[in-house]
Amino acid sequence: MVPSQMLKGVLEECVLEIISRDDLYGYLIVEELKGYGFEDIVEGTIYPILLRLEKKSLIVADYRESEVGPRRKYYKITPEGLKQLKVFYENWEELSVIVDKIINNKK
Numbered sequence: 001m002v003p004s005q006m007l008k009g010v011l012e013e014c015v016l017e018i019i020s021r022d023d024l025y026g027y028l029i030v031e032e033l034k035g036y037g038f039e040d041i042v043e044g045t046i047y048p049i050l051l052r053l054e055k056k057s058l059i060v061a062d063y064r065e066s067e068v069g070p071r072r073k074y075y076k077i078t079p080e081g082l083k084q085l086k087v088f089y090e091n092w093e094e095l096s097v098i099v100d101k102i103i104n105n106k107k
Contacts, residue, residue, distance in 0.1 A: 002038075013088040014038075015049050016081055019059055025072040026050060050075060058084050 018024065018032045026043055029050075033041045053059045058081035063071040077085075101107065 007038075010092075011045075012049050012053065013085065013092075015046065016053060016058060016077065016085055016088075019053075019075050020077045020082065020085060023074045023076045025074050029075070053081070056080075056084075 014033065014036075015029060018029055024032070026046055030041055030043050030046050033046075050059070050061075053075075054061060057078055059075045059077055061073050061075050064074050066072050
């Protein structure tokens, strides 16, 4: 299990990446994260993230009819969200190289 402090730093971007691939609603985002190994993620963790991403205009939401049950709120990435992901990819690459050097004791 990944410690929550480590997870906090990247979970928003992981959610953003998942939404960039397809318009999804909260439960499906949780299921996607679980499929990648975040077994302890629950919807209660994801909805505040979705709200923050919306407030930053990185995603937009719209309600769609469901074949089973009430309408669902689907999330879609914005052009600003795509820019944010690009910056994250660059930062992640740089950070992972540095951490790998430290772990493998290579200067």
